[in-house]
Amino acid sequence: MRPRHLRRRGALAAAATTLAVLCAGQTLAAPQAAAAPAPAATQDVRTSPASEVHAAEDAAARAVAAALTDPAWRVRVRQAALTSDEVAVTALADGALKTALAAADRRIAAAKGLAPDVGPLLRLRLGDPSMRGALTAGTQPWVAAATSDDGPVTAYDSTGRTHTLDARKTPARPVYVIDIDGSRALAAGLDVLHEELARRGVRSADPASEPQQARTSAAAAGFWTTRVSAVSLSDDLEPWIKGDAEIYTLVTGFGHDGKVRVDPVDMPYLDNDGTVYRPQQILVNWSSYKYNLADAVMMEDDGSTNYRDLAKAIAAILLTVTDQGAYIPLVNAVLDAIPDDWWTDDPDYVDSWYTLARTDNGTRHGARGNGWMTLEPYFVQEL
Structure with a gap:
């Protein structure tokens, strides 16, 4: 021995x-195995x-x-x-x-x-x-x-x-x-999502890129936000093999320039379904939006999301939505932008909230019935 x-x-x-x-992606072959004949035509062997x-x-x-x-x-x-x-x-x-x-x-x-x-x-x-x-x-x-x-x-x-x-x-x-490591991957992924959306013409949460109107308004005394005081999910779509969920929310609306914007919000505390979390987290910064309405799409990252591809898909759809002088809900546009094959495991659609208002003060249940959030107006005072 x-x-x-x-x-x-x-x-x-x-x-x-x-x-x-x-x-x-190789297979060990027997030494005496003959070489396989070349395929008659080149096939697309790219993997997802x-x-x-x-x-x-x-x-x-x-x-x-x-x-x-x-x-x-x-x-x-x-x-x-x-x-x-x-x-x-x-x-x-x-x-x-x-x-x-x-x-x-x-x-x-x-x-x-x-x-x-x-x-x-x-x-x-x-x-x-x-x-x-x-x-x-x-x-x-x-x-x-x-x-x-x-x-x-x-x-x-x-x-x-x-x-x-x-x-x-x-x-x-x-x-x-x-x-x-979902927390590490999601944090890095949301940075990529923000950068890629901005590169493709969709504004995202970045103070340096805000229109002058928004910065001037916010600098006067502060700005209004919507804060999540409590949140819970009925089903985070995670079996035992998956462990804790990795939840994030895409907040969408129209910026001051009349173009659609997407603000990713990481919600790392939402680990388990059936649990009430009280994060006191800011979900919407209203100084970034033209209207007093926004939408929210909550997603769960199953580990294999390609954030650059996700940003590309979302931007391709949202850039076709134009401001008509009145608020247009954007939840369906976001969901339609996600390729069909991503729904099998990655990423999971958790729930969505249509037309969140700046004045919302109370519990709002998601359209899918899979979660609820207690929201409240919260004014962020300038120092």
């Missing part, structure tokens, strides 16, 4: 090899952002599972999963596995339209708190990628065998879930 450090190094190297092959992210996550799950054959790595991961809600798995690994996981991080960032220096995105977590007892008792965990909403979940054991789990029914066996 080889010494432990050699067994461990071999296990991590094997796992890294598995990840590198899968991330590259969702499939790119899912493939990288799935490859990472296989690699982490394979590395669990090493006792030292198995203990390290178990201790980290039991003491933290989420573990930066790339930083936890070392050697060839760490290098390969870092490459998967970069692949995910590219698929989401984020800069390569966004930082490590891969995270490992225990699928559900109910699994802690079995994991502590020594039950061998499986590893799965958070890549499915309602369909079956594929989990891997340390020997490479696959196991099918129900996404809506929490398994008794402990499962490590390979997921994305």
Whole structure:
């Protein structure tokens, strides 16, 4: 039997090899296999952002599972999963596995339209708190990628065998879930969304780009806003495999120049459905809008949103909407802008609020019936 450090190094190297092959989208062929004939015509082999992210996550799950054959790595991961809600798995690994996981991080960032220096995105977590007892008792965990909403979940054991789990029914066996740091990705993604919308001619929340009229009005004494004093969702559309939701809201209306604007609002506290949150968060800054009405579309990022593509799709539709001298609701235009294939898993439409008014003071239920917000006028005083 080889010494432990050699067994461990071999296990991590094997796992890294598995990840590198899968991330590259390659298949190992038998040495004697003949080369396949060239296709008669060139086919479009481009993959969607969702499939790119899912493939990288799935490859990472296989690699982490394979590395669990090493006792030292198995203990390290178990201790980290039991003491933290989420573990930066790339930083936890070392050697060839760490290098390969870092490459998967970069692949995910590219698929989401984020800069390569966004930082490590891969995270490992225990699928559900109910699994802690079995994991502590020594039950061998499986590893799965958070890549499915309602369909079956594929989990891997340390020997490479696959196991099918129900996404809506929490398994008794402990499962490590390979997921994305949603807070980091969403914060960076909303920055990209803002920048890309502005580049394509749709104004977004940026004081430097506000029309002079809005800046002069706001500078007089302050400005009116609509503040969220309480909010709750009936269903955040997240099964156990997905963990906490990553919610953001697109506030839309007409700017002072008569053109449509979109202001993304991050709502990072909205983790769980059935919970009332009291954020006291500003949702609408009315000094940015021509009318005293705006719309809000609440979305949930399932991890594979490409924010540049989202901005491009929204801008293409909203730039065709012109000011007719009276407020026009924009919820349907935003929803119509999202490509049909994105609705399967990414991003999820949570709810929408038509014609929010500056004077709204009370509870407004969403048009979909999936959530409610208690709103109040709030004046922001200049210092």
